[in-house]
């Protein structure tokens with residue numbers, strides 16, 4: 001099922017002259033949509049080429065303590081999915097970079113999988129990451145992305161260190177846009193040692209797909225990003241940026257990202 | 262039908278990182294299920310460690326009072342005082358087979374946590390229990406016992422600090438620790454194979470109850486009542502009679518402060534549950550229009566949960582199980598009667614089934630045969646019950662005790 005022509009997201013990644021791209025992660029409504037806007041302005045100004053926006057869910061099982069708390073506080077402050085989707089639509093218009101939605105299955109289901117995906121496609125969202133919808137259950141969602149996305153909205157697959165080669169291959173075959181590689185066991189937030197084990201995992205990922213690789217979970221510093229140069233196309237930075245935003249404000253996030261590469 | 266599905270409910274909605282763990286668990290479970298020695302080993306363990314078979318007690322005084330034949334299945338007599346022992350000992354045997362060294366579990370009332378801690382002690386496993394901070398507060402005696410049994414109890418302060426949040430936290434542990442750790446899920450919910458596997462271990466209740474009622478009453482029951490949190494004790498007893506269409510099943514959910522108040526945990530009887538996917542499976546959840554899980558309420562921590570077993574949701578859909586609810590108030594009133602007429606101190610969870618049976622019995626034809634599953638005993642609820650009854654002697658005792666602690 002490999003798309004004959006690469007999707008917009010994949011083309012954008014492949015055409016970049018940078019040796020490694022950064023993908024940042026924000027939780028919508030945390031601490032507020034106004035703050036999200038400021039941080040995104042700062043990120044884009046600092047040259048962040050892909051942004052992942054998380055629609056909060058009350059049961060964020062795949063997220064570590066910092067992002068889980070962000071989900072919870074956003075909801076406690078009255079976050080609504082409709083407002084979030086409008087914010088995403090505005091963001092797609094405002095920034096010249098691909099925007100990806102990350103959320104959990106139930107958020108899609110509450111709107112209806114197909115209507116949700118149709119709307120995301122119409123807004124110009126470039127990718128969907130739904131960590132609790134495994135391949136076995138994602139058939140309809142993938143179909144909807146293809147129907148409505150017209151090669152412009154990718155269903156993003158996840159590779160993990162516990163995934164055996166045979167399954168990496170299965171996942172890799174239909175991948176498009178990028179593949180999100182989870183660097184280690186555990187949830188988001190904790191630091192990852194980018195040791196030979198991680199590099200061996202990246203090699204396994206590479207063998208399983210021709211789609212660009214984004215490595216996430218525990219990328220926090222310039223050293224981390226440096227060690228991934230030439231290994232993966234994208235380094236995903238989530239928790240570290242949220243922590244900096246909280247402690248030092250939106251502008252500091254910009255200089256943090258500028259200093260990562 | 263797709264594996265792990267019950268009608269439109271069930272499935273395995275798990276992060277990719279757990280895919281291989283679930284594949285191996287499913288394999289171990291399927292192999293155990295095909296191995297008659299495994300079930301025999303389980304029966305022996307339950308007989309010698311947990312006092313099974315548990316009695317089916319003819320409730321003489323209640324029977325006379327209501328003009329029916331009321332039988333009570335005594336899961337309160339299990340090791341650790343609830344049906345939870347059936348599930349954890351079964352999973353413990355499976356953990357042994359899989360060669361894992363550590364177990365984790367979520368707990369609401371603390372019953373499942375205590376049962377898991379007991380199993381871990383007996384089987385020489387490291388044990389960590391996740392428990393909502395709110396539940397830690399209202400179920401202190403169980404926290405104490407878990408710790409004494411050697412388990413680490415982690416109070417969960419995320420979300421609404423109750424059972425569902427403890428499940429999330431246990432899953433967060435598991436995505437990092439799966440190599441040496443098994444997650445002992447406490448009820449017939451979650452991703453496949455848990456609903457089916459937990460129901461299998463709990464089927465021991467129904468298998469015994471069927472033989473016992475045939476022996477004692479000489480016939481099958483008209484109705485079987487069981488409380489439903491996640492649904493494991495209900496699945497356990499219902500399975501004994503699933504092939505007998507003349508037996509009616511009533512699953513009793515937590516009515517909390519009343520369905521109309523919105524402060525309850527009734528997913529099916531209230532008609533408020535909406536199809537959703539969370540905690541690894543698809544079922545009817547109490548959620549808002551955005552798909553965010555709602556806060557639930559019950560005097561019984563073990564019923565205070567947003568989802569319900571996919572198997573029960575299916576049996577409800579096809580009309581095989583009827584769902585009803587009992588309010589906090591009705592439960593406390595029923596508990597008083599149960600204690601005073603039969604000398605049984607039921608858990609607040611279990612007493613939901615009792616309360617609903619009391620409410621329905623006056624409308625049944627005379628001499629109906631009824632089984633109520635008393636899933637657990639109420640010792641753990643002493644603080645909650647004493648408060649609900651407003652017992653002055655208890656209050657004085659606690660105040661005096663606090664005073665003593667302050668002085669020492």
Ligand SMILES: Cc1ncc(COP(=O)(O)O)c(C=O)c1O
Pocket residue numbers: 343344369370371372373447448449488489490491492493494495562563564608610611636637638
């Ligand atoms: C005594 C007792 N009964 C019932 C339940 C509810 O669980 P389930 O519906 O799985 O039987 C609990 C849960 O903690 C419990 O402790």
